[in-house]
Amino acid sequence: MKDQTCAHEDAVAAAARSGQWTPELRAHRDGCMSCAEVTLVVAAMAADAEELMDLDRPLPDSGVIWFRAQLADRENMLRRATRAIVWVQRATIAAVAAVGLAFAPGLWAAVKGFAAGVDLGSAAGNLPRAAGSPILVVVTSLLVLGGLALWELTAVGEN
Numbered sequence: 001m002k003d004q005t006c007a008h009e010d011a012v013a014a015a016a017r018s019g020q021w022t023p024e025l026r027a028h029r030d031g032c033m034s035c036a037e038v039t040l041v042v043a044a045m046a047a048d049a050e051e052l053m054d055l056d057r058p059l060p061d062s063g064v065i066w067f068r069a070q071l072a073d074r075e076n077m078l079r080r081a082t083r084a085i086v087w088v089q090r091a092t093i094a095a096v097a098a099v100g101l102a103f104a105p106g107l108w109a110a111v112k113g114f115a116a117g118v119d120l121g122s123a124a125g126n127l128p129r130a131a132g133s134p135i136l137v138v139v140t141s142l143l144v145l146g147g148l149a150l151w152e153l154t155a156v157g158e159n
Helices: 010-019 024-033 033-053 062-116 120-131 132-155
Strands: none
Touching: 010 024, 010 033, 024 033, 062 132
């Protein structure tokens, strides 16, 4: 901020708004840095005012602008809050995949042993025993829950 003002500053501002310059005022403006700055600022503000007056549509109500700002702020807070939840979901999927891969060789041998024990000729007779197998339940649960978690993470518009 400047400490001193020029005595002709108000007259220069009025002349810059109206465009009516006297030769003495024009000479003063050309020699005074403060009045030259006032002229530039007034000219820029007048150009902005003319541009706003040329708009075909009216400016929106301040209440609408306030409501939109509040809505955008809420959306940003929601996005920020759910970001941690999404990362925890991704970490859980990675942990389930890592555990699944760690137990995959033993699980595969168990599934192979289970499949060897199933007689395809009489599948209907073995169905209740096969459906109650703990290994089959664990594998099916992991596949279903993993699929649901991936679907939740990749749902468009939710995250």
